[in-house]
Amino acid sequence: MATEALSLTNVHAFYGDSHILHSVGFSLSEGRVLARTLENIRQSLGKEPRAIYVIYVAPAQEELLRSAEFLAPVARDLERNYCIFRNAAAGV
Numbered sequence: 001m002a003t004e005a006l007s008l009t010n011v012h013a014f015y016g017d018s019h020i021l022h023s024v025g026f027s028l029s030e031g032r033v034l035a036r037t038l039e040n041i042r043q044s045l046g047k048e049p050r051a052i053y054v055i056y057v058a059p060a061q062e063e064l065l066r067s068a069e070f071l072a073p074v075a076r077d078l079e080r081n082y083c084i085f086r087n088a089a090a091g092v
Contacts, residue, residue: 034061038068045070045087054085 013021041052053074056065062083065071071085 031061031064034064038064038071041087042068042070045089049089050087052087055082056085057082 011021011024012019013024038054041054045052054065054071056062065083065085066073068085070087070089072088074084074086076083
């Protein structure tokens with residue numbers, strides 16, 4: 001049986017009255033997929049600087065996220081098993 005490299009889930013998020021995530025979610029289980037995703041994010045931010053957050057659940061590849069020079073850790077919750085990173089150049 002093949003292992004999943006990417007799986008999507010049905011995630012919704014709200015910020016105040018705004019519905020900011022509509023049926024979005026993903027889980028990356030392979031380091032190479034995460035590395036490629038991070039490279040795509042880095043290139044995108046080089047073209048169009050903006051605030052971006054990466055929320056990673058079950059952070060088996062947390063070291064890969066920490067090694068991405070353009071990301072800075074914001075929060076980590078060991079009990080709920082997730083970590084959040086923000087692009088370092090975005091400011092507050």
